[in-house]
Amino acid sequence: MTELRGRTVIVTGGARGIGAAAARTAVASGARVLLTDVREDEGRAAAGELGESARFVRHDVTSEDDWRRAVDFAVTAFGRVDGLVNNAGISGGSHFLEEQSPEAFRHVLDVDLTGVFLGMRAVIPAMRENGGGSIVNVSSAAGLIGLARTAAYGAAKWGVRGLTKLGAVELAADRIRVNSVHPGMIHTPMTAHVGIERGEGKYPNTPMGRVGEPREIARAIAFLLSDAASYVTGAELAVDGGWTTGPTIRPTEENP
Template identity: 40%
Template sequence: MNRFDDQTVLVTGGSGGQGSSHVRAFHAEGANVVIGGIDAERGAALADELGTRAHAIRLDVTDESSWSAAVLAAESTFGALDVLVNNAGVQNPPALIEDTDRATWSRILDVNLTGTLLGIKAAIPALRRAAGGAIVNIASTMGVGGTARYAPYVASKWAVRGLTRTAALELGRDQIRVNTIHPGVIATPFIHEPAAGATAAIADDYSPEPFAVPRLGEPIDVTRLLLFLASSDASFITGSEYVIDGGLLLGPALQAETA
């Protein structure tokens, strides 16, 4: 028996680098998957690839009506909603705080933080109707420490931590668990391609050579942890944060001695 047989999972940013990994894995574990994303064509292509038990919907996470439509699609197509993965996110072009414009600040917080809030808010009634479930918010190691030139993104991901803990307290008695994953540098277009308005990619600022595990992360590394937190195997875990970064935040690793 698969871990997610007869369950329905909504993944935002579901056709992106990490999102598509999550969608494919949930589907392989027996779940009905709802692929939410701003790029409707990419979502539809992924749904067509997966075939049965996959449904794509255009979802703008900053729009409450779009969220309502996504939750309605999950329930009307598959009968319930059991898991929400708040995976959608955007990055700001690198800039010092003194050079950060208000529009960029507002856009990043609107997607990364308000989008997560609206997702939780929209999913609560459906998860209650399903007699409980799980919400997993995908944050970032930038939400655990400071990072120069990325103030809007850092602030948004720090705030997701507090939002997650508050939601866990409010929803625990409804058998709804809420947890956060903080990925480090994961090998996806998100870090290999410049953010809108930028000329350099985030990966240009990071070499995995000092990491305790000296490689970039792969989407599947995050997906495996996500599957655990969303499953009944994690039934006693809520309000928790999981960093998955190969030791990035630990500091430089001890280098092996050479002969």
């Protein structure tokens, strides 16, 4: 198991899906975790399940004031901030470029990209005080390839990828590592809502032939938070069943 004992980690979008899984894995690895989300009931329930090692605070990642309060809360509750998982995000729906309204485009960028920027800025002083830390930005496979009908989401996730590399360069001297994780199709409440199913052969577009589970992303996040990744910064880790590697030759019903 990845060792995070003695660390304090902030996980945004922690009420469910990948965020909740990341929080569970971090606590199981010895960390204390502050889960944040706009979904208060689900967030408090998720933190409650994790016991004394977890707390919850309502947090809009587009708000600089909320970020300041979240970091202050973590320092007050646990004494320090060692890790940040910038996971909170929205999909913005499925729209062709010409159909995407400027207002909707800006809203997705505010949450999925500006929220990451604000989070990185907010934790730097606390991490410097500790002598370093680790920031993991959750991007997407859509931040590695061009994916149709994701104009706003794709633009934001490519932006997260670039912001990660910028942060890695600027913050290395402070012993703050910054990396990005790029999930493929993962079974979460968001994807289940549009009909994505678990099981072998349910997602033939991926070489591995299935959707991923939140815990599989959480393990990658925990690795990047830990000293096991002490010489890893500016990296982009695809956890996507091979989706972005290239066209699959996996047999399908149409092409046995």
